[in-house]
Amino acid sequence: MTISTLLFVLAGVTLGQVVGAVPGLSAPMAIAIAVPFTFALSPLAAIAFLIGVAKGGTVGGAVPAILLNTPGTPDAAATAMDGYPLAKAGKPLKAMKMALFASLTGDTFSDIVLILVAAPLAVVALAMGPVEITALITLSIAVITGLVGPSMAKGLIAAGLGILCASVGIDPEHGTPRLIFGNYNLYSGLPISAVAVGMLATGEIITQLATRYHAGHSPLAISDDGPSGDRRVSWNEYWACRATMLRGAVIGTLIGALPGLGSTVASFMSYGMARSASNEPETFGKGNLHGIAACESANSAVMGANMIPLLTLGIPGNVTAALIIGAFMVQGVQPGPLLFQSQGQLIYSLFGAMVIANLLNFLVGLVGLRIWARVITAPSSVIFPLTLLLCVTGVYIAEGNVLAVWILIAFSILSVVMRIFDLPIVAFIIMFVLANQFELSLSQALTILDGDPTNLFEHPVALLLVAISLLSVWIFGIRLPSKARKRAAALNT
Template identity: 60%
Template sequence: MVDLSVILAGFADAFTPINLMFVVCGVMLGQFVGAMPGIGPVMAMAIAIPFTFVIDPLPAIAFLVGINKGGLVGGAVPAILINTPGTPDAAATAMDGHPLAQQGKPEKATKMALYSSVTGDTFSDIVLVTISAPLALVALKMGPVEILALMVFAFSVIAGLVGKSISKGIIAAALGMLAATVGLDPEHATPRYYFGYFELFDGLSLAAVAIGMLAVAEILRRLASSKKGASATIAQPKDMTAADRRVSFAEYWACRFTMLRGAAIGTILGALPGVGSTAAAFMSYAATKKSSKDPDSFGKGNLQGIAAAESANSAVMGANLIPLLTLGIPGSVGAALIISAFVIHGIQPGPLLFEEQGRLVYGLFGAMIMANFANLFVGQLGLRLWSFVIRAPESVIFSTAILLCIAGVYLATGGVFGVIIMLMAAALGYVMTSFGFSPVIFIIAFFLGGRFEIALSQSLVLLDGNVLALINYPIALALFAIALITMVWMIWADRQKEL
């Protein structure tokens, strides 16, 4: 148990002017790169790590955490304003955020995203500070069979609630899983579906596929359907009232249970290595839509949808540090970069970290809390800037966004091949949307496909091909049963709508 004096000393180290400066600079940089489609906070963190070598460990790691937290807020900006997610996990935010912006309320939509993001992030940080070790032990008990069952449950919910048709949702998920098999077999390292291109040995780039299907396809569609003349990307009525520009406390408070649910989902999934914020955002969105008294309002500008997605994907950030700090296991790419920063400064995350570096750990906790407040204040100023920029003609905005997507994917993948994959994914996304198939479900399945395949192969080994052996895994058995019940219920509900 860490002494109270160590905890207080750690928080005192965090709340210093120099540390505050690095946190604010990290948040500002994170919001900026998050708002640039195709770049994202992970790339900014990767570039910044070598420069933190000459800085003391606490401000160096706090700077990286600030970039990560700011990127979560920044990614929602283009998703809401131009339906072009800055990061893959912001795709769920676009489902209700962009329709609300099209109604002439872009500031209300972005502010709701900001408030719910900070709320979910703060909830996750509180969990991290208070019960990080016990929660990490629970996550550690989730073996391959339980992880497999959790993913099957996630697929069943997302395929039924995100798309308009459950059959098309299942097909989109199957296509995403197929795309995830490109590259080396994770079990035997056998190359699959690489067609002579050795660049595909590592599989299709998530950045290229996600940006292509979710961003470039939408940009091309908007450019093709744009009318003659220089019209604004988002029309803002001149007689807009103050209520359309802000989120009132009543509106925020009405979403409290939605944000709490999203924060809980994000925290739980964030503590499980490999699941990620994208899955958390869509699971939270699907759960909110399912529990709503008016599910038909989702996808049309419902504040509850924005709150559900942003609270969940932001809560993952703090929860990712739970297995990192207590077990030395990074739960995401961003957490892996943070753990590399620890190693650069001669610090080894793991069970002994709290005992050997307790002051640094609680200093980091204090910096994370500061980053949440910095996100709130910096975001208030930044959102006004972006809402002003979006008044420019859509031909300017979308052509610039395409250039940013190309540049971002080029840098993320290290060459032109990634850009080609992005353009192919954009064409596929355009076709899927035209025929009513959800590219979002495709991306989720593609994102979880590698982890699903590993969990499946490990589960088959553990079960030795005997399905009855599942009785020894009660948590997995319960998740499989819930997934089956959910699928049957949604198929029945889908047929009832057709009648």
Template identity: 55%
Template structure:
């Protein structure tokens, strides 16, 4: 009963005009900023924290939570429309979101991204309210053996995504491991591969690196088209079929198991320290593709892939 009473008190605190406006403002601002590659919700929160100190703590925290939630879906906007993820955890969104946009289904893809993101977020919120204490105990018991097992799982995910291009997957994983060694050794503090640049003592920043690698590929592709008569990358009205611009409940409901599985993956991995939503989105996408009876459409504009990614990275 104490838990139920505290839950009711929390709902009473949330459903006030000031808190609801703070959440709305946080979501709106962060969604706009999240659509700008390389900035993301963390930057919004860092800038906004000093201003939130002037408000009631519940109002300030509500704004920051709204900013965090809105930034994730904001990062999916450029991922779908321009093949350029706004945040690292929306990198997998480009695999099916951008092909859908190229096929004239950009609005459908954006709607699916929003609804699947809300679904995963709602599931994780329910888990946070009900079983956060046991999950925290599990996370605190994560030791070197468990972390190593997760790293092995990450390589297994890479193998699952590589398909027939095993050589490319191994090369990409090796390059990632090489870049991860830059900076001070965490055990004895020995500098590694910093080439006299002291700014690299803390390692290569992961967010600029991830965004830069993903964005530069699209930028270079666009540069090769300068001066040509190619059409724009995405035409929101390319299709005259109204069904391509709307997301029906039947389409959403058909992805319910994929979103539920993605929400579970995102919640469990998100509760573990040092893993993050990017790994959750990758694992969810790989699992959805391997579990599908017909996975030939994945990577070519399959709405199931979009649902798997967005439900996991928002959980």
């Protein structure tokens, strides 16, 4: 509860809302750029700042979705279905406030779940040995590559590239250098700040500049004329959406706790279920408050739930969690079950920071909604060059050498190439972060099993995880693509 920590949380929330409100930018991009600048901060201030950015970005992403019908973040695409029609009907402030209230509700729910279940799950995780951890990461790879890309094959290619790039540096098992090409700066591996910024921020900016990004609509004007009820959400309106928000919060929490699905899936799933449960489904898509509440409560609930596998197992569920793991590593802290033993004060301080970030998200959102409505009018010719400058400056400051800038440029090019071939960036980033842990656990597991696969029967938990992994490969890699091909063939005939 120091002033400096609270100010960093406030700064993170404000930055996240601003970035989320700018079409073309997103919270993961902001986190990737901010990670190098947190190097000089204490672990608590750094992580609390980045969590504030992530939470604020979710709220900010709803602003262009409602006012421009151009989502600031992918998970806000569902919000635009009802937010934009309501704004066109002369109620943009009502739509944005409903998004803010629902976002706060879902986020708070998932944070409470995180605080309650994280420590017990960490105790369970401590009982897992290298064999179980290897099987768990294998399951994560199967699920992530099957869900985040257009096909499992492309997801595996992206994951393989991530593992290859992570192998640069010192071998975690034997301590021998690999792929450093005589450059001592690479002994510690490729800097995660340069890789993340290149893949997420500069690569996306280059792609958008190449396609001459333009917003498709002029922002809707916010006026103080008209009935006061069109500019606010009453308690009765909020309370009428309680079941919708609770359903969305539960969906977001469950999906956020699983690797690979993400907030976009949660948002659309919650919207679909809200429409199915409604007595007036025909009003959805025409400015129904329940549609906004369903989407925003679900995509915000993913944030807290994503921290469950991150803190207890050291496994990121999406790209935001992967970047936060990178920030932990920059601070010399290794996420995982041992963190609760060795850094208990840090963990529960982060929990407190998350709760405070929710409150600040609400206050900043109430004050800033009108301001963010002006932010979205900023021209991309100003936003993108400034963002590129921040990317290069941040990476150079963090690593202290020009090599990091060249690595940033190289991975920006790789990001553009991967986008051209539709290879999922998320799979690459997550596997880049997990690769060293996976390699070390795999080598230890092979030693424990003595190279004999039948010894796996002595580890029933690992055997179950491997079986689920094979089932995931069959579902996502064979069964679902086969059904898709059959549907396509039927439509063609």
